[in-house]
Amino acid sequence: MLKGVIKEKFGIQVRQLSVYQTYECFQTPNSFFLIIPVSQFSEAELTELYYMSQYLQEQSDPYVSVFIFTKDGELTFEHEGGKSYALLKAVPPVTNRSFSVGAELAEFHRKGRGFPYEVKDAGRIGQWKDLWGKRIDQLEAFWQQKIQMPPHEPFDKKMIESFPYYLGLSENAVQYLVDTELDDKPQVTDSGTICHQRMERNTWSPESLIRIPADWVFDHAARDLAEYMRHTFLYHREDLLNQGFHFLQEYEQITPLSSFSKRLMYSRLLFPLHYFETVEGYYISSETEKHYYEENLDSILADSGRYEQFLNIGEELMNMRSGEVFVPSVTWLGKGTVK
Incomplete structure (x- = not known):
């Protein structure tokens, strides 16, 4: 066929x-x-x-x-x-090739910044605040509907109870982004480049180096850096413990990150995209797929304290390497008990 x-x-x-x-x-x-x-x-x-x-x-x-x-x-x-x-x-495809993901991504972004045409439909640069705002409003309206009726499933109950926390985290992310755009100046390396919808650990590996245009958007490089770090935390925790933020060090050997880039990356990590995608995915999925999202939500909720710790460590390391406070801290993070 x-x-x-x-x-x-x-x-x-x-x-x-x-x-x-x-x-x-x-x-x-x-x-x-x-x-x-x-x-x-x-x-x-x-x-x-x-x-x-x-x-x-x-x-x-x-x-x-x-x-x-x-x-x-x-x-x-x-x-x-x-x-x-x-x-x-x-x-x-070439297998068993040794390469540095950080350096490879920096080079990819460097080339992408030279793209000579205007990008409208595949462009996301400068749009995070509006896109996040719409997503927050939609899920908040859905949550308001849910609390008016008794939850019928365990997932409903967990979503109803957890949403206020993730709403607060989301609003912090939006405010952090707004403050970054007001207080800091983009540099030459902060211009738009070819990025990925979701840069994950397996997007580029020795077994999967092929670049696939259907995976791309035109955005700030911080998008890929943040999503790679988020995916590492969520699904490859041992690598994060063993290697720390080595991925960013590899990247900066090719393209040093401006304070604007670091703050943009941090605002994106603050925004709990993994929570939004899990909740949204559950309610639009078929019955056979719902179990996947149920397990995901349980894992996210159990890891909320560790995620705060991850954000704190990331902020400290980015500032430590620069010798200046490039990434202002979010003072309430990590005040609770790490589960």
């Missing part, structure tokens, strides 16, 4: 389909192809991502994947009841 669609739309003979990360893929003698679902993107956003991938290829990024047009000159094709997909071409 899918093999036939690829043959029809691109004239490429597919011998065998396999899986790379979460994407279907196949290889020819000289190339590696990824089949990416793109129904979530507007045509304008997809076009911007196409130009970003072309630009990075021109900058000699060896791992970037690029869009392949259909024989009809289209960026996308339809399969499975009208869902949109794109075909991306990359070099075959």
Whole structure:
């Protein structure tokens, strides 16, 4: 079925389909192809991502994947009841390559800052405050509805009880962001660059170095740094204990972080995105998926004290390395008992 669609739309003979990360893929003698679902993107956003991938290829990024047009000159094709997909071409994956994620990401951001076109639909730079505000308002309105009725499920009860704490943390994050934009000045390295929707530990690894445009947004580099650190805390705690903030040190060997960058990164870590995504995900998921979000919420709530400790340590280390108070502390963090 899918093999036939690829043959029809691109004239490429597919011998065998396999899986790379979460994407279907196949290889020819000289190339590696990824089949990416793109129904979530507007045509304008997809076009911007196409130009970003072309630009990075021109900058000699060896791992970037690029869009392949259909024989009809289209960026996308339809399969499975009208869902949109794109075909991306990359070099075959390289495994067992030793590399520094921090240094590699700094170099990626350095190239991305040179992107010569205006980015609108895939752009997030300068939008955090509004996006966070909308998310807070939506979940608060939902919470208000929930407290008017008896909770029917354990998840409801946990959400109702925990939301005021995470609302407070969210409002602190927004205020921290506002203060940063008022009190500090962006430097040259604070200009927008190509980032990821979510930079996680497995986004780049020796087994998954391919850059996939469907993962990208145009934003401040602090987005990737914060999300990588958050993901490390949530899912790779031992690495965080063993390596500390070594990832940031690797990054700064290539691109030193301005005080504006550090404060922006800290404001993003303050915003409890992991809590919002878990609660939102639960209420839009199918019955078979709800167990995943239930376990996630239990883990987040059990770790709330440790997360405060993580934020405190991060603030101290960023200031310690600079010799100045670049990242003002949030005085109430860590005052409770670490669970």
